[in-house]
Amino acid sequence: MWVLRYDLPYRQQRPHGPPFPAQAARDREGIAQAAKALREIASGRVFLSGSSYGGRQSTMAAAENPKLADALLLLSYPLHAPGKPDQPRTDHFAKLHTPALFLHGTRDPFGSIDELESALKLIPARTELISVEGARHGLAPTISSLVVARFGEFLTR
Secondary structure: OOOOOOOOHHHHHOOOOOOOHHHHHHHHHHHHHHHHHHHHHOOOOOEEEEEOHHHHHHHHHHHHOOOOOOEEEEEOOOOOOOOOOOOOOOOOHHHOOOOEEEEEEOOOOOOOHHHHHHHHOOOOOOEEEEEEOOOOOOOOHHHHHHHHHHHHHHHHO
16 A cells, blocks of 8 residues: 655645635645656555545545545545534535545534535535544544544445
8 A cells, every 4th residue: 555645735835824725726736746646656546635624625626536536535624614604615515426434523613513414415426424522623643543444444335
């Protein structure tokens, strides 16, 4: 198995601070370039993963190019800004044909488990949601064994 860890272009530009919404297309291009680079050096399936903004951009990149990845692993998907559930970030979900596993904390202010379950119904591909009890946005590194085990299970279904 090969793993390519990469930083989105906005993070390469500066090590701290939030992303620039006006440059989101550039970040998605960075994701596409990373997936292409991995396909050039490794055989087999390619999976994209991202946390929060990185996960959102990964879903958008996969919706734009369904052959970009074979599956997605999304941690703390930012369904909406905190306190703004009336502004969901799901416009691209109907075009997402890549299987996706979402891990999301039960105390995440960027979307409740119920809101995310509802939103996942918009995705025509196979999805699964794993809730992490008591976790807020930005899942703790201590769940890494859970992530690996559950993603492996997801891929074999």
